[in-house]
Amino acid sequence: MDYEVECTKCTKVVCTTRHFDKGADTCPTKTRAEIIKKTLPKYSQPDIKEFARQASIQETQCFMKLPGGMTMVNPRVEETAQFAEKMGYKRIGIAFCGGLREEAKILTKILENRGFQVISVCCKVGGIPKETIGLKEEDKITPGDWETMCNPITQAEILNNEETEFNILVGLCVGHDALFLKHVKAPTTVLIAKDRVLCHNPAAGLYLSSGYYRRLMHRGAGYP
Ligand code: SF4
Secondary structure, three states: OOOOOOHHHOOOOOOOOOOOOOOOOOOHHHHOHHHHHHHHHHHHOHHHHHHHHHHHHHHHOOEEEEOOEEEEOOOHHHHHHHHHHHOOOOEEEEEEOHHHHHHHHHHHHHHHHOOOEEEEEEOOOOOOEHHHHOOOHHHOOOOOOOOEOOOHHHHHHHHHHOOOOEEEEEOOOOOHHHHHHHHOOOOEEEEEOOOOOOOOOOHHHHHOOOOOOHHHHOOOOOOO
């Protein structure tokens, strides 16, 4: 019997232990063993191996052992810069949302101060009107006004053309971020996931799911 892959519903998490193969019958470590076998050799490719190795070293370095126990260190900006340094990257691309221009500006300064060369490109690059992708006046944020469309494919192609070695995504909208990631060549990390309501901290909505957002926990619920 084939089972759906549903790790979020797992009640016997063993994949984090040495008994990783003792999960439930539905565990993809068992049901998707062929895929696991097939993908593992990818980590043997030298470039991928080094990338994965440095990423895991970086992960370790975000924990600090103190006499009283473990504590977390390195906010994400620092984690990102440290990882890029480990990888020996020099040219960093920033794909940012126009609504987060100030944040992108500060990030640029921080990275330049650390010796990186930063190439940054705004989501509105090209100045293409939203009508180009079929939006009608009523689809606009302010009907009747000029509105420039977000242009994530061009953002990606500009960074590809600039041969950035590593990219940082800053606040692109849902969907625009997906298009960017689909078209960009260099590895890209997300520094800021846009959330207009929750101060770009979408996890806050999940943390509030037993309180203010509890109605979302009922099947079929949603906001209009
Ligand atoms: S991999 Fe298996 S053990 Fe790990 S969370 Fe998924 S179902 Fe659970």
